[in-house]
Amino acid sequence: MGTSQAPLDRIAAALRAPSGWLLAAIFATWLVAVARAPLDSMQGVIQKILYVHPPLAFAAYLGFSLTAIGGALFLWRGDEAYDRLARSAAEVGVLFCTLMIVTGPIWAKGTWGRWWSWDLRLTITLLLWFVYLAYLLLRSFTEGSERAARFAAVYGIAGLLVIPPNNLGRGSLGEGMGTPFALGAAVCLVAFLHLLTRRVEIEGLRARLAEKLLAPRGAGRA
């Protein structure tokens, strides 16, 4: 029967529960670490956004990279499981990127005194956010799943090649900031992984359901 799971779906299913438990555990630790981190003498409480904002960026860029890689693998191998990975990664990446774009200006207003500055890093992030929102729109506006997957794969790859996120990880951490920052990065990456696995699982179930509904009557029970 056509209900066999692709290796990717099996990996996602296997990772789902452990990543959830791990997330619960380190999320609590991270909250305590951020609360106990020294207060910045200049910026005050608002500086604590720095324990959230850059980790969100790692997760967002990871999502967009996985979208491009999944798309490339789909075009190369023609396996729809890679397309499901690309689509899921784009959705989760856009979610993290949105959170990053919301938290960034809050910190900037408190520190620089203005909500937004058009420096290279902010501009690139904003453009990538637009690109992958358009990616999701393109998917929903294209009829036929195979065609939508092809179109989206080309666009997802082009987006990352044309607007490369080339300036991660600038700046340095003060004393006492290392642990909560590292924990923040871990929380975001595990949260990303957890959401991604759930999303991939849903896409897999959806594909299997569609397959079942399309299969001739009786064959589904064999």
Added chain:
Amino acid sequence: MNTLAAILWKDLVSEWRSRDRVVAMGLFAFLVVVVLRFALPGTDPAEVRRLAPGLLWVAYVFAALLGLNRAFALELENDALAGLALAPADRGWVFLGKAAANFVLLAVVQAATAIVFGVAFALDLWPVAGRLALVVALGSLGICAVGTLFSAVAVRTRYREVMLPLLLLPLLMPVLLGAVAATAALVADGVLPFPPIQLLLVTDATFLIVSFVGFEYVLDE
């Protein structure tokens, strides 16, 4: 190479017979220039010189979007797109032919728009015309490369007139950045600095390679 010439010739001849795309793009670009002029009333000459490069490129990009939206519209009729896809020719050359046709149409519109723009904003572009043409050509090359690729995509989606700008505008920012910087230097001091040209060359090369390879996957069958 023959494929490129054949597609280019076909597109130019069919455009020459109807002339609807060039007229629509040109008229639209003129209207954008007029709208911009009315949006910035009473600007003094120094201010105009500072703003002109960006405004000119806004008109160019809008005109390009309008034209690119129609680039594959003709191929949708009678399912000619399937014919193109099934043609025993390398799809990369088909892509280059379509992109070259778009480039030629856009260049005609851009030249006319530059004249109208110069009149509307009382800006003498004539002394830098040659170098400006080079900058505009480099900018259009990038626009037409990704534009042709995603025009072929957008034409087969719902809301295709909306889909193309949403797909294209974020990708075009690197080209615009270089083109506006180079144009600004030309208008301000009459010299052409190398860094923006370098940016344009690099993005053009990236866009061309990505679109050449990507076109293979956007035609059905």
